[in-house]
Amino acid sequence: MDFRALCVKLVMSVIILLCAHDQKIDAASLHILPNRLQFFEYEAVTFYCDGVDYCEVVHKVKGKIKTCPNTKKRTPTGSSCTITNVYLDDSGEYWYETEGGIRSNSINISVTAGSVILESPAIPVMEGEAVTLSCRNKLTPSDFMADFYKYGVHISNTSTGNMTIHKVSKSDEGYYKCSILGVGESPESWLSVTETKTDPSSQPSCHIYLVLRTVFTIIMVALLLLLVGLLHSGKIGATNPNLSSIP
Structure with a gap:
């Protein structure tokens, strides 16, 4: 493969990965229905993973919810899973994780027998x-x-x-x-x-930071690839014959 084409391909891959990473972070959102934090024992609760095609709901103590794969459904904006009967030990903090390792916000629910x-x-x-x-x-x-x-x-x-x-x-x-x-x-x-938010510049500053971070990463990757290319072509590191003859 032509070296310049390889450089372009690698730089474009870096851009795509950075953009996808930022979008995933912004999109990671968990909400539940009914939209409340307390439940009577034996009620049902549905967890919605917004912005992702697949997610695994996690309980802080129990780990991944095993009953969710049996009730998992895809929605136009993400996916969901339902615990059909909650018990006292289902109380606690929940979040979801994607296959790419992105973690959502957390929600802390309480289940009562009262x-x-x-x-x-x-x-x-x-x-x-x-x-x-x-x-x-x-x-x-x-x-x-x-x-x-x-x-x-x-x-x-x-x-x-x-x-x-x-x-x-x-x-x-x-x-x-x-x-x-x-x-x-x-x-x-x-x-x-x-x-x-009262400061209108707060949101643009975040985008400016992301743009600068992306540009900096691209420049560093390009310089690294340029250095590798020069070394590969023999333009750097060659010994000067005139210098080697000096006593």
Whole structure:
């Protein structure tokens, strides 16, 4: 193969690999349905791997979920798997991994044998949006009095079982739980809030960094290939006969 053609092919391969790597990192996203962090025992939960054709869902303690391959389905934007019945030991942190070694964000769920759960979003809420926390009674779906707590401190009492924060802010982030008189108390779950980006240059600067990194890598590869080519053609390292005759 012509040496220059080989150089071009190698440089193009580097560009493709770098771009693919950046896209995979940006695309690695895990979400679940129902979109909440707490589940009653024996409920079903589905994990969605966005942006990838194939993924393996991993539990921090148990490792790869063995039941997922039997229920795995492909969707237009990725793939999914379902645990048809969750148990107490299914509580914990989950993420997904691809064949290429890319790891997604993690989601920490709680499974309870009790009669009360707090329904809060499993994924971060954008600052300024409205978010509703629902106290759910396993025994009855009708409205009921519910108390809500943040870090164990009572913050609200409602007759509908729901508490809405109309414009959520970073200060609303924290551990929440709820209780229903005469029924029980839910586990605690973390409400995550994502700050609105006010600096318009923050996102372009990230792209500039990626472009500069790619260009630098290409230049280094090209220089290395040039050096190898010169050595291969004998233009470097040849001994000068005039210099060798000097006493």
